[in-house]
Amino acid sequence: MTKKKAQIGYEFLDASGNFIYEARETGKTHTPFASEILLFQSIKCGDLTGVKNALNLYRQSGLIIGHMSDNPSRKIHYWAVSTIAVAIHYAILGGLDESEAYQLSDFYIQKIDSLQTMEECIDYLCEKAIELVTKVKEKSIPQCYSPLINQCVHLIHIHLHSRLKIEDIAKSLHVSRDYLSQAFKKETGVPLHQYILDQKMEEAKRMLTRGMTINAVSYTLCFCNESHFIQLFKKKYHMTPAAYVTGTKSRL
Structure with missing residues (x-):
């Protein structure tokens, strides 16, 4: 069976006791915060075009992810769950009702738990980023309210x-x-x-x-x-x- 290629390329950093030293030697560090904040701010603003643009930037540059576990499966799930948690918090800040947001979070994480590969996780998160920003756009509580x-x-x-x-x-x-x-x-x-x-x-x-x-x-x-x-x-x-x-x- 041919391994499915993800929408977005990725690379996990190796374990290191001196991350800064290794980053300087190899030139590799985490995905820039500016790229992440572009995606999450777009979710917060209900900006569907912004989310699509952010995902396109990831497709061009790929992901560089830190070393969160020596267990290959766990490091995939740790990254995916942490990404969902941040996205859900930005959706709440954007006005999505928190009860619905946390329900979505639970559903997304349950699904991630059943996925086996990084490719599956990336494709699923891309799909849910579009779903989440659409819900913020359609159902958010206006932030001008007290x-x-x-x-x-x-x-x-x-x-x-x-x-x-x-x-x-x-x-x-x-x-x-x-x-x-x-x-x-x-x-x-x-x-x-x-x-x-x-x-x-x-x-x-x-x-x-x-x-x-x-x-x-x-x-x-x-x-x-x-x-x-x-x-x-x-x-x-x-x-x-x-x-x-x-x-x-x-x-x-």
Whole structure:
């Protein structure tokens, strides 16, 4: 079987008790920080073009990776996991909800754990860099929001399957209901109760697309009943959930 060639060339540095001396002798050192920060900053900014450009630079120059283990398999996995950890942190700094970001991190690392070669790891990380920056671009919390509103949005995001009440959110954030409602409307331009409903509706669309029944979606998102959910869905999207599902299938 022919060994698969990775998208990006790579080289591991040899073990050395005097890294600086060896670097001066051989001229080889780690991949420049400037190259790494270009990739991670692009993820943070939701800059898909920037990520693609950064990956192209890696394709041209290759990777030089430090000696992290004498075990060939471990050094591959150590490098891949550390790369994922940094990328996820930059995605959170870019506004991706931390609960979703850490869930992605766990999923990525589980996959890396099953890969055997450096070539597989590099190709997988290139693919996930594109996926991650796309999620930051599409789902990030605007960084112009205050910490209070960022925390509020985060709480809503992770509790969409609950019967969200503004007073409960305000209590969790140690502010009054009125203060939170006023601050949210002032910063986002959207009433808090409307934002909660909008998020539930968008999640309902995703659930319906994944094949969940209308009744299951209504129950999971804690609407009063199925009829109420259908009424709200139709009011927002000008079609029933059933019509949305039919339309989605026809586009596939």
